[in-house]
Amino acid sequence: MSSGNCDVLILGGGMVGLSIAHQLLQRGITSSITILDKEPELGLHSSGRNSGVLHAGLYYKPGSIKAQVCVEGARRLRSWVQERGLPLNPCGKVIVPPRAELDAQLDVLAERGKANGAEVEFWDADQLQDLVPEARTASGRALWSPNTAVVKPISVVRRLRQELTDRGVKMLQGLQGFKARPEQQQLALSDGTELTYGHLFNCTGLQADRVAKAFGTGDQYTLLPFKGLYWQLKANCPFQPRTNIYPVPDLSVPFLGVHFTPSADTTPVVSIGPTATVAFGRENYRGLEAVEPGMAAANIGVLARQYLTNRGGFRRYVHEQAFLALPPLLIRAAQEVIPAVKPEHIELSQKVGIRSQLFNRTTERLQDDFLCLPGPCSTHVLNAISPAFTASFALADLIIDLAVPELNLG
Ligand SMILES: Cc1cc2nc3c(=O)[nH]c(=O)nc-3n(C[C@H](O)[C@H](O)[C@H](O)COP(=O)(O)OP(=O)(O)OC[C@H]3O[C@@H](n4cnc5c(N)ncnc54)[C@H](O)[C@@H]3O)c2cc1C
Missing domain, CATH: 3.50.50.60 (FAD/NAD(P)-binding domain)
Structure with missing residues (x-):
């Protein structure tokens, strides 16, 4: 020994x-x-399976650990990547409200971003049209994050x-x-x-x-694994956004909604996703691979209770995000930020990841x-x-x- x-x-x-x-x-x-x-x-x-986005720190409640470390961490990782000449796409990110009633969430994100030390800028519909012509805002406003970047994880x-x-x-x-x-x-x-x-x-x-x-x-x-599937724009799609385009997220759940992300490749590939659908095992990346029946059954019970009690606004997540692995629903969500996207523009990506999301049994909420x-x-x-x-x-x-x-x- x-x-x-x-x-x-x-x-x-x-x-x-x-x-x-x-x-x-x-x-x-x-x-x-x-x-x-x-x-x-x-x-x-x-x-090795994430979107590679170096987040700018807009989403996180001031005082949380995420808020304390995101801006500084992004700055340091970005420098580290640049010093080594590794791929980096300094493309920024724009957040748009898919429905007019979500407009006020832009103010929440801007406030959080400023409190966390991030740079943000409001755009009106004309600026959005000039700078990111593919994107749509339902309220006439959008939030620009110049420091968001993308790396190859x-x-x-x-x-x-x-x-x-x-x-x-x-x-x-x-x-x-x-x-x-x-x-x-x-x-x-x-x-x-x-x-x-x-x-x-x-x-x-x-x-x-x-x-x-x-x-x-x-x-x-206990772990409640959520799978992130990605689609991507085909190479012959007539538009290829050069920046990240995100919808205003539902801040009561830790998922950001279906978004468009250009990769850090020399010719960027634009991915769409990731979805946030329940996985049937911690490492259940494809089909029935690594399914954990006991865990899956227990987790479905947890999710059903969350839905019935609507804790933390859970029903909205189920209605808007749980079934986005179904292509017609994914397309509908994608069209809320880029109206021109059609089924023939997209293809399934090989990339898939699973989030190590925890559920707190005592508070009965997602951590x-x-x-x-x-x-x-x-x-x-x-x-x-x-x-x-x-x-x-x-x-x-x-x-x-x-x-x-x-x-x-x-
Ligand atoms: C779909 C998706 C998209 C994401 N997009 C982004 C993004 O754009 N930007 C961002 O900042 N974050 C993103 N994330 C989150 C990010 O990927 C994770 O926060 C981060 O990678 C976590 O790193 P980790 O080291 O904790 O986990 P991991 O990368 O999972 O590493 C854990 C390691 O532990 C090893 N391991 C497991 N069990 C054992 C054991 N018993 N003994 C020894 N080794 C073990 C595993 O093999 C693995 O190598 C995303 C996540 C997902 C799933």
Whole structure:
């Protein structure tokens, strides 16, 4: 049996885990870091399957963790990407109300954005027509976010992994399953290796609630995975928007509605989505792959109760977003922001992701903010949904700061 010791063991080599390692090195806290990921390659889950939008910080309630880390995180990740010459599309984003009664939500977003340190600008219908002629506003106003950008998420993950290994971070990949021994600060891996750590960060995304429970924390949370399917504009579609176009979102649920996003490729591909439909398993990306019948049945029960009680305005989500995987409904939602879109303009994209959305059984609500729960010599990062990719470097600092009194290194 082999064994290993490290100051910090990070479970999960997605953007959150990699960023914690990066910030531990940058801040000179420790270089004795091991990252353990169950997959043979990194980026197979959310960090390699997202829209790649570096969000500007407009959506998040001031005071929330999301609000604290999004603007700063986006600024730092954008510089990091630019310094390395990785693909980046500095295309900005416009938010339009699909119905006139949603106009007041633009003011809410502008207020939140300003409070969070983001730049925003109101446009009238003429400005929208000049600058983004494909888009439509139902109220005569639109909100422009100049600092929103788009990156290629997988290129960010791969480059960050490479730099960390070059700086001595140990990567253990493709090891499925472990036994946690929190009282001994030890993990027994499936290949017989025993890893002893000073502090453990659980950054396992879609599995983070399960892993947290193995450390005796986060009992009141359960994962409600929501799948994001994407379509894209065909290359011969007569219009190809050059900026992100988003509808005003329903701020009571953590989904942003069907939007148009140009990629960071040399010839940008415009994706439409992602949808937010219930997934039947944490990693149920396609068809019946990785279906978890017990979990799916329990989650359908939770969703039915949410619908009946309409907690947090849940019915509106069901009516407007739950069935957008059906092409006629997707087209209708897409036409609310770009009226010229027709079924013949779009095709299904290969891209699909699943959000690690938590449901709080105690409050019976979807968890909105990121959660950092303490455990024995460990920190558990749950609900690392959007904008955790954008915010990753700043979020990593916040997570490290919460753990510092515990880190007790050297
Ligand atoms: C459809 C979609 C679109 C999105 N769009 C955006 C966007 O435009 N902008 C944005 O900022 N955010 C976006 N997000 C959110 C963003 O992708 C996530 O917030 C971010 O990637 C979370 O990173 P993570 O490291 O927590 O999780 P992950 O990337 O899922 O990484 C977790 C890692 O843990 C590993 N793991 C799991 N279980 C174990 C275990 N037991 N042992 C060891 N390893 C384990 C997995 O293999 C994986 O590599 C989107 C998400 C989705 C699903």
